[in-house]
Amino acid sequence: MAGPVSHLSVLELEERFTACGDARTARQTQAIWLSAKGHSFAQAAAASAFSERWVRRLCDRYNAEGVEALGDRRRHNGAAASLLTPDVLDRLRQRLAEPPPDGDVWTSRKVADILAQDLGREQVAVQRGWEALKALGWSLQRPRPRNPHAATPEAAQAFKQ
Secondary structure, X not given: OOXXXXXXXXXXXXXXXXXXXXXXXXXXXXXHHHHHOOOOHHXXXXXXXXXXXHHHHHHHHHHHHHHHHOOOOHHHOOOOOOOXXXXXXXXXXXXXXXXXXXXXXXXXXHHHHHHHHHHOOOOOOHHHHHHHHHHOOOOXXXXXXXXXXXXXXXXXXXXXX
């Protein structure tokens, strides 16, 4: 590929580069701008701190897609499907209405084990148990630990007077 096609003029690319608020988009725009000005891919790569190969790929992408090809496109990669679907959370909410088998309190580990059984998995990470509890609106039900150096009730009362 010889260089970028003129989706934008050299002046428009320069203006986009100088006005860009996002560093990644600015560097990519700079590489395209320098290539459009006639600099080699190696020179554009050196100025924008990219590899020459990446500048070539970026230029090809710009030629094919235009200005939309520039910037951080990772947000369009998609994400793995969550284990905690609304259906799973509804079943879990019903299960958590009963006390746990050991009669103690529900913990992230116990909820993760319930999720593993429900989903037919060997195990589910403890973090998913915590996320499920938070998604259901649960919170820690444990008092904060007392300061071991705190004043006694008598000392606190004497201080108030």
